[in-house]
Amino acid sequence: MSGPLAEVLDGQRQADLQKAARALLKEPLLTADGPYADEFRLVRRHAAELREWFERNVGWALRTDADAARLRKTPGTLTDATHPAREAARSALPFTRRRYVLLCLALAALERGESQVALGRLAEQVVLAAADPELVAAGITFTLERRDERLDLAAVVRLLLRLGVLRRVAGDEDAYVSGAGDVLYDVRRRVLAGMPASLRGPSMVEAEGFEERLTEMTARTALDSDELRFRAIRWKLTRVLLDDPVLYYDDLTDDELAYLTRQRGFITARINELTGLVPEVRAEGVAMVDPLDDLTDVRMPEQGTHGHITLLLAGHLARATGPVEPEELAVRVRELAAEHGGFWSKSAREPGAEPELVEKALTKLVALGLAERTERGVVPRPALARYAVGEPVVREPEPGRARRPATTAKTATTAQTAKAAKAAQAVQNTQDER
């Protein structure tokens, strides 16, 4: 009996490890009492193995303790602006300049503070810190007397709550914003200590230019041997493949491209083993695609009005031969609304909504590496062709009645996703079928 049993246990372990790795990639800061407590426990259980993998293959440090697990991800590229900090609220708006600054000042204050803090006190300290002459010179002022300033601070605090740096003890932020009350928090220092991810502390960086600062924060010491240089290349390539949707050969240097050509199979196999992602290798680049469809924060295709419009515009862009002006896309949305508008939300059907819809769709496409914004317009990137099919095959006069086979085919597909994926890539026990 030991044979099959050992096999089952091994498969189970492998599946747990994969689940833990995926959780870390999705949420690099997991806390014991956060929304991903189960995944946190898995990470803790497999910490040694995960640490070794990340350290060796991408040079990311994994720190775990009883409170939190933190994967310090250094991105493979410094140019990607599609991962902003977002509000913890449902609107999930990207952070503004003021909020970023407030966030850092709040973190600095918490870092020096006690194990508990009240929002009012934190606000005082932030106001004090904002008096820094350099900040003033950059045109930042905080008095936190106006309501919108307090809203900014509340948004910052909510992000910290979501991350698990703070834990609310009493009160709520709305009361603070309206000036009627205060909020008390526990500061979880270990989680706080895990916040910065850069290799070098910014206070140690002397560069003055913005780009140089980014480079210096992530730079390793001099790469004075071939081995170190190769490792740096391997790390960079693996980072991009592991973290970003598509790696285009265009974006690589000659050295990197040469290395990738030789080692592609090896690198993608390592990633597949850890995460279950499958390589999609094409002439223009490589994408690690996800059969389980959850290792991402931007989905495509996706249900709902915005997902639908994105998909339709993707089809349109994929057929375009050159840059497309956003205005042209807005016109296209207008046309699409006539055809599909019945399925869209009411606000999307209203005339004048098009530019915003186009903007949202483009944000997604850019984030997924499927399109690029240039001065002449939007340029499709090669991987966009994945979504290029002709017009939908189903054409019926009246909207609202779909043919059965379409529905059943898709429902069956979703149900079988994990199973077929398993068969296809021989990954045992993909149990993550949520």
Next chain:
Amino acid sequence: MTPADYTPFAHLTAPNAPLYRQVMRAFLAAKERFAVHLRPEDVYASLDAGSRPADVEAVTQALDKLVEWGNLRADPDHARVTAVEDFYRRRFIYQLTRAGEAAEAALGTYDEVLGRRGELQAVALHDIVTQLRALLVIAAEDEPDPAKTYVALSVLTARFTDLADNARAFMGSLQRTIDLHDIEVEAFLAYKDRLIQYLERFIQDLITLGGRIALLIGELEERGSVKPLLSLAAAREAADAAPEDAEQAEAAAYEKWAARWSGLAEWFVSGEGRESQARLLRGRALGAIPQLLAVVRQLNERRAGRSDRSADFRTLARWFAQAPDDAARHRLWRVAFGLHSSRHLTVDADTLAERTASPEPASTPWGEARPLRISPQLRRTGSYERRGKPRKVADRGEAKRRLAALAARQTEETRRARDRLVTGGPVRLSRIGELDPLAFQLFLRLLGDALATWRPDTTTTTATSGDGSMEVRLTALDDGATAEVRTPDGVFRGPDHLIDIVDLTAGHGDRAAPAPVPIPAPREDTSPRLTEDR
């Protein structure tokens, strides 16, 4: 020297105080070796190589200063010299004065008391046990020896005083440590392990030895030998007193000894409503460990909060403020905090299966590769699920008819299987012969029902099948014969039994009335064997 004259302490506050103290210590050390006079060269040589002044001259000056303050006395040196300049120099030899010696002794005590780390003496506990045992032996004698009694009691008291003092100091220092008042982190961390180890050992000793001590004390008191012993010791102590004070001195000495004894007893023996010191100490020492751990945690947290991380955040705040645009800020956020989710395109199962079946060459451009299969439904409506008007109520007539036919067929099959099984009286199992899968399934179930009621020493049993439609009577045979039931899937073997199967529904007019549970098709690979081994 007047009583108010404390000039021998003046060197403590003078500049160069460390040198003076070193010099004085050199004299003390010399005195321990019974050397009384020291020349400046001797003093110089005895100073620590690392901290002594560059030449003898400085030492000589210090010596003269100390003579001035009254710590030393200088006498002219008449020894032979070998150099002319030495001859012309005023030469002295030095020795400690009484005042100097007293001052040093006082300083020694001062250092010792302040330097006491506060240690719990496990050894003292052992000594106390030994002395109490000795006292027991002495008390058992007809004429207790006063000298032995006195010595034993003295040692006991001395050790006990030590222990009590140290325990007090320990508590103090422990509290200081725990409160983290002006203590170095490194020192604490180094101290921590030793302390915990030490506490563990001491607590263990206190529990075992403390109990033993309490027993010994109890034994002594029970025998009533405490008072006589204490009187003996008191008498001996008072023996030296002047004859007229003798009586009073003895009473005073006895009182003193009695107080000491009760102190000892209270330390180790809990009385009514009063906890013994030993127990309190144990409680404190035990409680100290978690407190200590809390301190360690606090320290670690302080460490985790390196102060320069705060500077990092402030720097970042400036950078965010100075960044050219929002895109730059988002990039900075990603690099500095790395809290973003990994992001990947997806692939659905159908596409994946298709690709596995016929992989695309790696040199295919995306534009020419087969695109992702996307549900036309999704492409058209933006949703996998159909929205809009509800479907019309479907006509299930056809399906119902099919189900009814299926049910009827199953019922018929079951009936036939039952008919096949009914034995019409007891028969040997071996006579059942060949059964088709359905009948065999039913037969197995009946046999199972019957065997379920089988207890040790049963030879015959009756059971009703689960659905109440059949009854089976089974009787064991002891002729050792083996029965075989053949089925298309294999042969079923086991000890032979007498079996009688009755169809309970047979009496009813409608045989198909109680719809039997559909019998699942037998597995193809079964080669059943009767595992029952009675």
